Amino acid sequence: MLCQLVADAVGSGLHRARSIAHGGRVCYAVAASVAIVTTNRENNMKRKMQRSSGLTLIQVMLLLLVIGLVGSFVVESLIDKRCESAPTSDVCKERAQATKK
Numbered sequence: 001m002l003c004q005l006v007a008d009a010v011g012s013g014l015h016r017a018r019s020i021a022h023g024g025r026v027c028y029a030v031a032a033s034v035a036i037v038t039t040n041r042e043n044n045m046k047r048k049m050q051r052s053s054g055l056t057l058i059q060v061m062l063l064l065l066v067i068g069l070v071g072s073f074v075v076e077s078l079i080d081k082r083c084e085s086a087p088t089s090d091v092c093k094e095r096a097q098a099t100k101k
Helices: 004-014 014-020 025-051 057-085 090-100
Strands: none
Touching: 057 090
């Protein structure tokens, strides 16, 4: 009886629990405490969701590191392609001198 009362109270509001228990104070108090616990859990989950909506500083730093590494390989390959097509450009001459040393 008490389990059914608590389930009904949480599911449809505290006023129904009071009417089922015929004004019993114990049942009303149990239903109220279950409703408060449920509300507190929902509020805690909402707070956690709000806190975890952004990236941390470490995640941003790692993201920038990966972007920098990929960018360096892309620039390197672009310079190599340009030196293959036009080997007389200044960039290619400087690279040739740097590799000879």
